Amino acid sequence: MNFSDDALHKIAESMEPLSQKGVSRRDFMKFCATMAAILALPASFIPKIAEAISGKKPYLVWLEFQDCAGNTEALLRATKPTAAKIILDILSVDYHETIMAPAGHQAEKSLMDVVKNQKGNYLVVVEGSIPMKDGGVYCCISGKSAVDIAKEVCGNALATIAVGTCAAYGGIPAANPNPTGAVGVKEAVPNATVINLPGCPVNVENITACVVHFLTFGSLPNTDKFGRPYFAYGKRIHDNCERRAHFDAGQFVRQWGDEAHRQGWCLYEMGCKGPETFKNCPTVKYNEGTSWPVQAGHGCIGCAEPNFWDTMTPFYRRLPSVPGVSIETTADKVGAGLVAATAAGILIHGIGRALSPKKEEE
Ligand code: SF4
Structure with missing residues (x-):
């Protein structure tokens, strides 16, 4: 400087x-x-x-x-x-x-x-x-x-x-x-x-x-x-998450402690609420920038959203509706494009999983 x-x-x-x-x-x-x-x-x-x-x-x-x-x-x-x-x-x-x-x-x-x-x-x-x-x-x-x-x-x-x-x-x-x-x-x-x-x-x-x-x-x-x-709180956790590349590549943790978990893959399938939550946790972190929940291997529980204890539970399962839509649509800065992008990403992931279950298991 x-x-x-x-x-x-x-x-x-x-x-x-x-x-x-x-x-x-x-x-x-x-x-x-x-x-x-x-x-x-x-x-x-x-x-x-x-x-x-x-x-x-x-x-x-x-x-x-x-x-x-x-x-x-x-x-x-x-x-x-x-x-x-x-x-x-x-x-x-x-x-x-x-x-x-x-x-x-x-x-x-x-x-x-x-x-x-x-x-x-x-x-x-x-x-x-x-x-x-x-x-x-x-x-x-x-x-x-x-x-x-x-x-x-x-x-x-x-x-x-x-x-x-x-x-x-x-x-x-x-x-x-x-x-x-x-x-x-x-x-x-x-x-x-x-x-x-x-x-x-x-x-x-x-x-x-x-x-x-x-x-x-x-x-x-x-x-x-x-x-x-x-x-x-202007950006979703999902957009700055260090595991995002694994989400985009369809690489997901399926069980706590599995090889994917040890490799630091995406926690979406373990119930991570990062796609529905707005906060700068991935950039500011906690304890003087030491770490944050997703870095430590635990999915986001959406604690920065109103009524998270009722709307984000069960914490260790994916939400029943299409993730991202219900809460994203109420946030000021999120437009239909972002919602569509997330929904599309999840849809592509679902199709890929159905077509190549063997690869997903790997
Ligand atoms: S679903 Fe969770 S772990 Fe995966 S990229 Fe999004 S915020 Fe990160």
Whole structure:
């Protein structure tokens, strides 16, 4: 990357506070370049990103409701000073039940101080679904129901980032028969500005990229009709999957642990929902880009789609209808051409299999 002297000066200035905390120039540049790549911005935006994230720290509160804390774990599991460290350094995290020092009344005071003193000027991250049934009694913190907390905190925020499928759409707690009446943040607080980052758990880079976009441009990224940012949910998993060449070649795993599985062939016949699921897992992966489910040999379960627990099961079987059609047709960016291409690919695979069963067995 070649930058002007002015840009290099800005980068050097930007990283000074972070370098005092042990973040190297190399890590910082890598972080800014990764953010630009995830947001599909040209490299010329890197100095702008560097400058934006070193400005005034925005206030942020992190609420946990009906959740497993998997998204918090995903954020904190970094072993190197990368996304997690940098995001914690560029934000003023004033309330986070898992990592904050205060407890009890002190903790609740920290939350209310932000809501009252920074009204309309702070960000919220919500993890977990919100139970609406029976007055919201199934999730209460400090004597208040989750829905009342969400109305007060998210309703007065600049914006709310719903991380994980539970906060976005209700997730597993909302699975049939949904005993607690669980919903996502937008349904519980319709007047709040909410962006959804579904996934089980969320990819940390996508949280960071949303915050970086906000700091750089002063707005949240554009979203599809499910409230998901296009930069992270604009493409199907199937389209970027490293096993895609095997799908196109009709090379499929037929049994867990068979030779095809050991060779890394396509998991479609083992129930992979990659053709129906929109997310950038194959490119950003998890644990600082180490791996993701399909790379590890497990099919995609479609966890970034609304109601996945009801609509994507059984996870280890192909869906009964023509895969790809029912869900693809509801996503903004998917046209008939893409649906037809997938259906055609599957049809060709079926014909090929019928005509040459011996070759398929091989
Ligand atoms: S079906 Fe699954 S494993 Fe096969 S190419 Fe698509 S996403 Fe990858």
